[in-house]
Amino acid sequence: MTDFTQLTVKELVEGIKTQKFTSEDVVSFYISQCEKKKDLNAVLEIFYDAIEKAKEVDSKIAQGQTLGKLAGVPIIVKDNILNKGKKMTCASKFMQDFVSPYSATIVKKLEAEGAIIIARANMDEFAMGGSCENSAYGPCKNAIDPTCVSGGSSGGSAVAVAADLAPIAIGTDTGGSVRQPSSFNGVVGIKPTYGAISRFGLVAFASSTDQAGPITKTVEDNEYVFDIMAGKDENDQTSIELKRAETKPTYKLGLCKQLAQSIKQSASSTYFEKAVEKLKQKGFEFVEVDVPHIESCLPCYYVLTPAEATSNLARFDGVKYTTRATDAKTLEDVYIKSRSEGFGKEVKRRIILGNFVLSSGYFDAYYNKARKLQTWLGQEFDDAFADCDAIITPTTPYTAFKLGEKANDPISMYLEDLFTVPASIAGVPAISIPYATAENGLPLGLQVIGKKHSEHLLYDVAKKIKEA
């Protein structure tokens, strides 16, 4: 029998279309993988009707019908993406009974190409966190070392691909939530240009940085799925029509001067330096670039995103689509008791922080300053990309840490996002690719950041780095 885990997405589609194997074989195999590896807690629910959908694909192929680019291929989506008729909880007990009334644009696009969604993936509650330990349904464990965290917030999605629960998973990334767990589990994940992929049908966390992105084993697979997901959507006013960046025979890569010290102090440092040396030998040109305010991105992020989250999460009120506290007597009671019982600790912390930075007397000093910095950062990145094709950094300062290690220290958890947050703040694309295995046996990711609309160039850089 074919080992599906060794095939690329294109090979899977080709095999299904040429009837070398059936979609039912592929979907059943991956569902059995989800069952076998349920201890990882990467998926919150398996959709068994996927097998019927696979049979339909097989029967259409037998009838000679033309099918799409993902015909019969199983996919797992993060639990904050609407999938009509299916439960979606944002890994929160507050949303435990919610059933999606419609599908996200990206779900429709993937399904229009024949993809079959087989499960929903675990995540940090409302996508707030970097370890997946904030899930109300228990933490997702690392695919390589289950005593370690999966990373987050799209931990379930990254582990699903790394542990062969699906060839493709979809995550969302607000400050590193696709890239960091991809790095921790040795897979490929992209955070696209802001607006490149529609946000319609994604549960909003921070609207000015939220972006969905595919997670796959290879760069080629990632590009293939990204091309299907990208595009302007009339239901998302911030979505854009992506331009296709020209690729080049050789690339000039930027090393950000202002991050040099932080990289040097991180555990990723030696591996990163080795990678740079190797890439130099293989013909990549390197140049130092300035992004003067890059280190202010992290505090900026923890002002902007809680502020936006505060507004976005005001709709979860015990009235419209969440559970309601049973003993609430007045409307005010309904709001306060339901939200206090429903939201987890980290979500509450960020809502309160958001209200603090938006409150009278602090709004200008914090929120307006952060918003200004966000715009300024976009300019600084533009200037840096005048001197190089892409900037490289480690994706994370460290490999995956032990479960529980940082759970009680929010600042230390926030520092995990040091290298991933700048691209989110500036709205530019960034991809994480596996490039080294640390002494502890865990993978490390290399992050390649590009200018807006440079996804196809980033994919080409990533392929050339992998070949080097």
Place this chain on the structure above:
Amino acid sequence: MDEKFDIEYLEALSKLKIDDAEKEKFAKDFANIVKFVDQITQLDLPELEDRSKAVCLSQLREDEVVEKEECDVVANAPKKKDGCYVTPMVVE
């Protein structure tokens, strides 16, 4: 910044209550987080003239009536009646 935060006021703005048992740890963590983000208040950033540099700009469209997929908006409400949300009475 070095000040006591009025957590009760922020709870009220947030329509949330922090468990009494967790309040002390919450206030301590919160103070550390505010200290951490406080560094941006010291930045001196000149205004950028070009608004097109903003990361997230909505592209406006004509206000036209369009047909959308039918969607039962109250389907997920914890209490509902005749297509409406049910809440405790808000008028005397």
